[in-house]
Amino acid sequence: MSQSTLENVFQQWQSDEALAEQMIPLVGKLYRQNNVVATMFGRSLIKKSVIRILKDHRFVRKIEGTELSVQDTFPIVEAMAAMNLGPAHVDIGKLAVSFKHQGGGDLNAFLTRELDEIVDGYQAGASIGEPKDVVLYGFGRIGRLLARVLVEKAGGGNLLRLRAIVVRGRGDIGKDLEKRASLLRRDSVHGPFEGSISVGVEARTLTVNGNVVQVIYADSPAEVDYTVYGIHNAVVVDNTGIWRDEAGLGQHLECKGAAKALLTAPGKGDIKNIVYGINHTSIGADDRIVSAASCTTNAIVPVLKVLNDEYGVKTGHVETVHAYTNDQNLIDNYHKGDRRGRSAALNMVLTETGAAKAVAKALPELEGKLTGNAIRVPTPNVSMAILNLTLEKETDAASLNDYLRRMSIDSNFQKQIDFVDSAEVVSSDFVGNRHAGIVDAKATIANGNHAVVYMWYDNEFGYSCQVIRILQHMSNVEFLKLPRH
Structure with missing residues (x-):
């Protein structure tokens, strides 16, 4: 040259x-x-x-x-x-x-x-709906990421207003608030928060990029009256995982100022498990408690949906290779769950997943067709789901990948399905990806009626973005997407 x-x-x-x-x-x-x-x-x-x-x-x-x-x-x-x-x-x-x-x-x-x-x-x-107060009940991994996204979107008429977080008391309030602010400001996986965070000890607030967020200390929902803080008709996002049934989550609805509850974990009983983009329109005006399902369910259901629509899924097995979580022990210690007591940082841990069965709650047409297992691995974030499927219609890897690529850019699942075609990508490349799941085209195997599709997903951030989308829908916040074609 x-x-x-x-x-x-x-x-x-x-x-x-x-x-x-x-x-x-x-x-x-x-x-x-x-x-x-x-x-x-x-x-x-x-x-x-x-x-x-x-x-x-x-x-x-x-x-x-x-x-x-x-x-x-x-x-x-x-x-x-x-x-x-x-x-x-x-x-x-x-x-x-x-x-x-x-x-x-x-x-x-x-x-x-x-x-x-x-x-x-x-x-x-135009967006429809009125400004909606949002409360984060719990401020762990998902709670802090939800806070980041809510604050990021606050400047453009998103209508969702983060008004408060609820945490358990920790003695010295000043030190506790500084710790909370520090955890929001710095994250070992997702990097530093882009913005300004200040602490108001006397008022018990965090001011995040100009958004004043009340910190409420309580050991149970029964102790909280949101109206005291000027919060009304709020959606309470429970990211603690302590309660997963209607009776437990119903405690939030008994609080003054709370109108609805959204669980960031699979719900039990008759609670609707929602995967945004798939069955979010099933949320009715009378549904006051809904679940955002699991990160794995959100990752696999959109791809299973489009594959079933085009090729038909007869049977399949979902193997999840999942980053370790706070539910596991860092070093060997007692744990009520099988195998999860062994060191998360040193072992691959075979465990169960309910994601395969949970698919049927969002896609009833696949009920009884899928099995599943999970392996927890020593990485802090980004997981993989391997879909091993028997299809009704024959295909090949090139055709299957081309179809999934088109679905990722020209379908109603554009926010849920991402697509990558590189022989060099690894898990850390997908930290911060906002899609529910990312198809790895180079790994796709397809021969006749048999197909294996590999999918990455940021089990923290990608999932949090799906939760935000459900929040928007529950609050009647909808935007026209252009161009139409």
Whole structure:
């Protein structure tokens, strides 16, 4: 490669960086002033760095087969920022690809046509519902990640307001609050919190990026009156796992100021187990207690759904290779569960999973067709599910992967199913992934009626994003997604 060519490549990179820098405030303006969430093939561009934006453009080539540059998308974002748009999620990547495919032309006319439902602030695409108070009952791994996501989304008309967290008393309140703030500020797996956290000892509050969050100390729901803190009609997200049936979770509904309860674990009895994107529309106005099922159930059900729709699933086995959790011991010690007393950091631990049976609660058509087991492994986060399936329709690996790739970008399951086609990815590459599960195309095996699909999932963050989606649905917070095609 000649010196002049090298210089041209570098200059192009610098030009792309400059445009990405200019794009950031425009994306922020659309978000804060118009409640427009700009995405790149389902990946949010809100509060993203220059390098992250450029990498998301490269991602399009891998899944769409089309080169997409910030040179293509910046004019679209710039034009959108000058329009009076109503609330919506707008995929500028898909708009840019569509505009290229039609051969360019009048960009403003193109955007007016593609975004006609929200042009001039037309409210058909607006979010519906009123601002909803949210309380986190418990502040462990999932609770703190939910707090991060809720605070992140607070600036764009999300309508979900994190008002309080409930924890058990720990003696010195000042020291306890500092500990809570520190755990939210720093995370060994997910990295530092992007923002500012301050502690109000006298008021017992944490102020997170301007959001004042009340810290309530109580040993049981019976001790809490949320109305004292100006909290009304709240959804209480129980992430303790202490209560999983209607009787236990019903304690939250007896608290003044609480209206509904959402469990971040599989529910027992008649509690609806919800996998967002699959059966969330089954939540009725009278459903005051629902479960977000498990991280594994959320990871596998969307893929099982689309595979069953296209190929038919006759039987199957789900093997989960799961990161260790706080339920296990760091070193050998007594544990009421089989094998879980052995050191999580030193052993692969064979244990049970209810995910295979739980699939039927979200997909009744697969009831009795799946078995399952789990192996806990010495990694702190990101798990894998292996779907070993017998299908009704024959296929091959290339066809199966192409179908799953299309489902990840052009279906109603875009937020649930991600797709990667690399021979070099490992578990740590998926820390922070917001999808319920990620199909590993290079590992797919398919021959005739037999298929094996490997799926990664961030069992903490990806699951937390699914919980937030259920919260939005329970609170009637819905956004139009554009472009339609």
